[in-house]
Amino acid sequence: MSLTPVSPREDLFDVAVIGAGVVGCAVVRRFALAGAKAILIEKGADILCGASKANSAILHTGFDAPPSSLELALIRAGRQEYLEIHESRNLPLVRTGALVCAWNDDEAERLESIAETGRANGIDGLTLLSGAEARRTMPALSDRLAAALEVRDEHVIDPWSAPLAYLSEAVALGARFLRQAELLAGRFDDIWHLETSAGPVSARAVVNTAGLHGDTVDERLGFAPEFRIKPRKGQFVVLDKAAARHVPRIVLPVPTEITKGIVVCPTAFGNVLIGPTAEEQEDRNRAAVDARTLQALLARGSEIVPALAGMPVTAVYAGLRPATESKAYRIFVRREKRAITLGGIRSTGLSSALGLARHALELHATFAAPLAPPQTAPPVPVPNLAETRERDWQRPDHGEIVCHCELVTRREIEAALESPVPPGDFGGLRRRTRAGMGRCQGFYCHARLAEMTKGRLATPLAVDAEDRNR
Known part of the structure; x- marks a missing residue:
């Protein structure tokens, strides 16, 4: 269903955003704030039906992002905007800080390099700690801890209320949300004619934020494939709220070339999260959990924080990340056809979404007429779900x-x-x-x-x- 029926004869949108994950919701908000007549098109029944519904809910600083990369710039911009708007939108910010934990001498030696990268990225609040010093900030950590890097400004947020707030604000400004509308094809002849399973949509420009189906959407818009989605499954375990007293901070591993690794962290809802795994698979639509992997996650969590052993499990779930053949974001602009692709937005998408939205608007300005922002754009608060605020x-x-x-x-x-x-x-x-x-x-x-x-x-x-x- 859509919030308002779309009549292609009456409605020519300035921009159509395809895919209602966190990035799509942020993008349609940014265009609506700029004065665009915008529509968000989603093939599922609701927002966050794809990769965005399953993540670790960390607001990253970008301390370990590739230096001078676009990803770093967008993470920092997105984080900064979240910090500026979260109070007025009633969005939580749980100031936990993080510890990048080294469990052997080889990992401990790598912490200095990670710290150097973080400082080069302009991140403050990085402190190298001995194992004993780190345990003083989080006593439940295993005494096997060799060393840690404290990252003071890594925090936890609500991963679902934020995109809801972004889209709610866009709708309040006149944007439309079309659900159960899979993009079937697109044709450009000075304007875009989009064929969806819910009917046709016409727009002057398109922004592809389709996540796990980003390459498919590009092909359906008629573009030669410039990247391929290679789904990466991550399984998670959610522990009972009783575990939260043992995990007041985010516990990060020393990352590898493939993955940031298994995280143990508190959630905004009072639980403790362990995960994700990093498993390549072909299926883009289903992420199954399996008992053996979940037991391994529980075992690893108990090795990191022994007090978690035997803690009741509240939930298990798995999600897919839209990884590609490159670790970098896959961002393309086709000015002659007024199209933008924001692809390959992996685990940092929640943090960079608002930055990506601003970037998309800047790219749009290189090929489109100037927009006229509304005179007023009051914030739209959403209900609080976090345990750190009044429920x-x-x-x-x-x-x-x-x-x-x-x-x-x-x-x-x-x-x-x-x-x-x-x-x-x-x-x-x-x-x-x-x-x-x-x-x-x-x-x-x-x-x-x-x-x-x-x-x-x-x-x-x-x-x-x-x-x-x-």
């Missing part, structure tokens, strides 16, 4: 508690369903409210949620089994 259940007259594990109120669920960007499926409802994401994973509240959402989701809750098990 709805703590406020007067909250009424029925529907999800007792996560203390989600009926008022929160109704507000999500009636919001300007309502959920399209159960996964979207979960990400907006956390209903069904606690210890029982919806076992007790599922029937009540099915009753409340009957006829209000594009994909009915009762048949949305795959997302229910995430």
